[in-house]
Amino acid sequence: MAAGLLTVSLFAMQSYADDASSVNELLKAAKAEAPINIYDSTGKIVEMAKNFSKKYGLKATGIKVSASSQLEMIVREGQAKNVQGDVVLITDAPAGLAQLLPGGYVMSWLPPDMKDKIPAKFQDPLAITTNASVWAYNTEVYDSCPVKNIWELTDPKWKNKVAFYDPLSKGTYPDWFNQTATHFDDAMKDAYKAEYGKDIDLGGEKSATAAWVKAFAQNSPLLADTDDAISEAVGAPGQKEPFFGLLSSAKFRDNADKGFKLGLCADMGPWPGWTYVKLGLIATGTKSPNTAKLFIHYILTEEGIAPQVIDGKLPTNPDIKLPADEPSGIGKVLDKLEQYDASTALNDWDARQDWQDFWRVNYQK
Numbered sequence: 438m439a440a441g442l443l444t445v446s447l448f449a450m451q452s453y454a455d456d457a458s459s460v461n462e463l464l465k466a467a468k469a470e471a472p473i474n475i476y477d478s479t480g481k482i483v484e485m486a487k488n489f490s491k492k493y494g495l496k497a498t499g500i501k502v503s504a505s506s507q508l509e510m511i512v513r514e515g516q517a518k519n520v521q522g523d524v525v526l527i528t529d530a531p532a533g534l535a536q537l538l539p540g541g542y543v544m545s546w547l548p549p550d551m552k553d554k555i556p557a558k559f560q561d562p563l564a565i566t567t568n569a570s571v572w573a574y575n576t577e578v579y580d581s582c583p584v585k586n587i588w589e590l591t592d593p594k595w596k597n598k599v600a601f602y603d604p605l606s607k608g609t610y611p612d613w614f615n616q617t618a619t620h621f622d623d624a625m626k627d628a629y630k631a632e633y634g635k636d637i638d639l640g641g642e643k644s645a646t647a648a649w650v651k652a653f654a655q656n657s658p659l660l661a662d663t664d665d666a667i668s669e670a671v672g673a674p675g676q677k678e679p680f681f682g683l684l685s686s687a688k689f690r691d692n693a694d695k696g697f698k699l700g701l702c703a704d705m706g707p708w709p710g711w712t713y714v715k716l717g718l719i720a721t722g723t724k725s726p727n728t729a730k731l732f733i734h735y736i737l738t739e740e741g742i743a744p745q746v747i748d749g750k751l752p753t754n755p756d757i758k759l760p761a762d763e764p765s766g767i768g769k770v771l772d773k774l775e776q777y778d779a780s781t782a783l784n785d786w787d788a789r790q791d792w793q794d795f796w797r798v799n800y801q802k
Contacts, residue, residue, distance in 0.1 A: 472496035531786035571710030600682035611792035672697030686749035
């Protein structure tokens with residue numbers, strides 16, 4: 438994330454045996470420590486923790502916890518001085534910057550041998566992957582993506598026919614609204630003109646993004662509280678009128694696992710999807726700081742992050758590439774995605790409630 442955005446000195450380095458930094462030093466010190474738990478919002482963390490344990494002869498347990506629950510758990514554990522989650526992999530970057538780091542509940546640690554690999558914008562605090570939510574359609578019903586422009590989703594044709602994650606349940610969605618309004622509103626205006634042949638009338642709203650959010654909410658999308666539900670609504674086979682939808686690129690594995698028919702809207706404008714980052718943080722009260730550091734180092738390697746890379750999650754270590762058989766095909770559209778700008782992450786946090794209230798007022802079932 439943005440270097441210098443937030444200086445973190447919350448976890449004194451003397452907490453580590455001999456200021457261990459190399460893998461060998463960390464492993465030697467970790468062998469005298471207790472097992473660790475890792476919180477992550479994907480179930481793949483279970484496999485990653487098992488792989489780590491097998492590789493190093495240590496005990497690590499991966500626990501799937503939603504980003505919002507992670508936030509609450511880490512704060513409560515820190516306040517009670519009873520840390521259960523030693524490593525936190527959290528997709529709610531604004532919350533990490535606004536609450537977890539300043540509150541002293543977590544620290545960010547960049548392995549010294551990764552300093553020249555990880556881009557500066559992802560170092561402070563450390564981000565381990567860039568994740569994406571993308572627009573998708575059912576390839577069994579449509580020969581190609583039925584939507585070319587995001588503004589089409591506000592038209593009567595798509596009323597009650599778009600599956601969408603409830604912005605009141607997942608912070609990355611109101612953050613996306615704010616990111617778009619802050620950095621990319623001109624693209625939303627251009628997209629409107631491309632679709633309707635005239636300049637947008639904001640109708641009293643502060644931005645074209647707000648105008649889109651309002652119109653889309655009023656067009657009654659089907660709200661879900663999991664990407665699994667959206668994947669099924671869009672991609673399940675045998676449908677005559679499947680939903681269109683926005684979902685995590687990771688869900689394209691359902692094509693192989695469940696026989697779904699998800700297709701990526703690669704040419705949808707102004708973007709086929711948008712990105713957000715996952716932070717890799719260490720609980721300041723952990724009793725196993727060297728094991729935690731070793732795990733952070735591990736997931737910055739190709740071997741460590743592999744279970745998530747196959748789901749289209751792009752490592753911040755540029756040496757690691759998406760595999761050719763990654764199911765969504767997102768690797769072909771990376772340059773088209775709306776990229777998360779960490780420089781305004783704190784503003785995303787401050788504006789989150791406003792965007793959620795705006796959605797709540799305008800949403801129509």
